[in-house]
Amino acid sequence: MSVARTVLGDVDPADLGVCDAHDHLFLRTPRLPGAELDDPAAAASTLGAFAAAGGGSLIQWTPYGLGRHAAGLAGLSRATGVHVVAATGLHQAVHYAPEVLAAVLPRLEDLFVAEVTDSIVGTGVRAGLIKVAASPAGLDAHSRRVFAAAATAHHATGAPIGVHLEPGTPVTDVLAALCGRGRVDPRHVVLGHLERYADPAAVRAALDAGTFLALDGPSARHPEASARLPRVLAAVIDGDGGDRLLLGADTTATGTGPGAAHLLTTLRPMLHARFGAECADAVFVTNPRRAYVLNRPAREGASHGSAEAGR
Incomplete structure (x- = not known):
């Protein structure tokens, strides 16, 4: 049975409605000092404005150990009526203290599976996405370890995998490591940030592979990528990739960007026109209904209920 796993429970993918496919209501990392997303009021405002513009669901890509505020996501979802999908997974090594990595790397598979099938510890909330990341130079040993764990967890849970890409990361290497030799079906992989690539060959490689592409909305932090976005959108759609294209606002709760609602008030009308x-x-x-679903294993119980029961 295919479901979308939200913080309030499993829902029919058709119930996701209009989707912000890549965002962060909360994020805290030593890699970005002073840019923390750590304000529940700001997150509530973001979700409220998105709902008022017609938004139905938001996919939070914040993984393990980076201030997910998982315990608070259910309340925000319930208060605003927006479905929220939380993530498990692990970011690049630079986002973590060495002692955190030493403790978590040996048990990644168990961690990812537990956060999808049981709950993020102490929250009662289950993840519906496995987030991984490539390094700017490509795939280092850390990335390969995380990719391998994500593939194992995907096969155990059916959860989709979202990949954070850096400008210049060889997309073919990412695809080979994650999807090569029958590891993960590309249809269960979402590649993020491809609008940050100046080389159109990277977009072409992703299209040829059959993955989903989650492009970002305008960003004050990435003005060059924002300027490139319309061209990349056109390239994807003209390249017969419109059935795999997703759009997200990505890191909007700081108040410095146009916000999740901008996707629907500006970008959606532009695409329509x-x-x-x-x-x-x-x-x-x-x-998004196809990208953010998992096939719920029969061994999972029904004790977590449904989103309708949680509202």
Whole structure:
């Protein structure tokens, strides 16, 4: 049975509605001092504005150990009526203290599986996405370890895998490590940040592989990528990739960016005007229904209930 695993329980993917496919309500990392997303009021405002613009679901890509605020996500979802999907997984090594990595790396598979099938410890909330990341130079030993654990956890849980990419990371190497030799079906992989690549060959490689592509909305932190976004959107759609295209706001709760609602007040009308209503609906509605689902293993119990029961 295919479901979308939200912080309030499993829902029919059709119930996700209009989706912000890549965002962070909360994020805290020593790699980005002073840029913490750690304010529940700001997160509530972001979700509220998104809901008012017609938003139905938001995928939070914040993984293990980076201030997910998982315990608070259910309350935010319930208060705003927006479905929220939480992530397990692990970011690049630079985002963690060495002692954290030493403790968690040997048990990654068990951690990822437990956070999808049981709960994020102490929260009662289950993750619906496994987040991994490539390093700027490519795939280092840390990335390969995390990728391998994510593949194992995917096969155990059915959870999709979201991949944080850096400008210049060889997309073919990422695909080979994660999907090569039958590891993970590319249809269960979402590649993020491809609009940050100046080389169109990276986009072409992702399209040829059959993965989903989660592009970001305008970002004050990445102005060059924001300027490139319309060209990449056109390249994907003209390259017959419109059925795998997703859009997210990515890190909007700081108040410095246009926000999740901007996806629906500006980008969705732009897609509608330039590529038609069918394309706009695919990007925000029908594509996320296929990208962010998992096949619930029969051994999982029903004690977690459904989102409808939690609301």
